[in-house]
Amino acid sequence: MFQGFKDFIMRGNVVDLAVGIVIGAAFTAVVTAFTNGFIKPLIQLISGGSGVNAGTWKVRGVVFDYATFINAIITFLITAAVLYFLVVFPLNALAERRRRGEEPPPKAPSEDIVLLTQIRDLLAQDATASGARGSAVNDILNRTQEPPR
Known part of the structure; x- marks a missing residue:
């Protein structure tokens, strides 16, 4: 029973997925703090507002916060780019080298x-x-x- 569990855990795609989730969660917190602290205020400033109503518009008293949405898109793109270039791309390169047989000779x-x-x-x-x-x-x-x- 334990051997089957060990085989399941040690599969390459399961380990890659676990690493991606852990790194993604930790890095997303950093990126979210960055975008909330710097990018969202810039979006609000560029949209011509300051204060509570910056980055929003109202329709019949309902507030639409487009600055938060744009901020979330930027957070996602930064997180996805970093995960791709620091985790996925190097693992794919390693897998390709193994497929081509560029491992050390016997x-x-x-x-x-x-x-x-x-x-x-x-x-x-x-x-x-x-x-x-x-x-x-x-x-x-x-x-x-x-x-x-």
């Missing part, structure tokens, strides 16, 4: 494997060279080959 065989390969090759050469007298394995094991009867 390690050279260990020294044990190299020695065993050399021994095998020497034994094969000796068996071929010895012909009728027997193989190197027989020589090493002090076995003698019986002459044919």
Whole structure:
């Protein structure tokens, strides 16, 4: 049961999603503070107002706060751009490199494997060279080959 849960959590897209949500939530708070503190007052100032009615208009006593809406759009665009360029783009580049096979080459065989390969090759050469007298394995094991009867 725990192995299945671990496999689910360790999937690439689940981890990416979790990272995106956490970073997005934290960064959105920063961007919202920035846009509420600097961008929204600029929108209200540019729209020709100051005070409570800046960035709004009234229709039959109902207030439409377009400065808050524009501010929310700017907050979303800044957050989306930062998440794309700091999280999504680097992960996509890494995945593309893996797909193209630009991973490090495989390690050279260990020294044990190299020695065993050399021994095998020497034994094969000796068996071929010895012909009728027997193989190197027989020589090493002090076995003698019986002459044919």
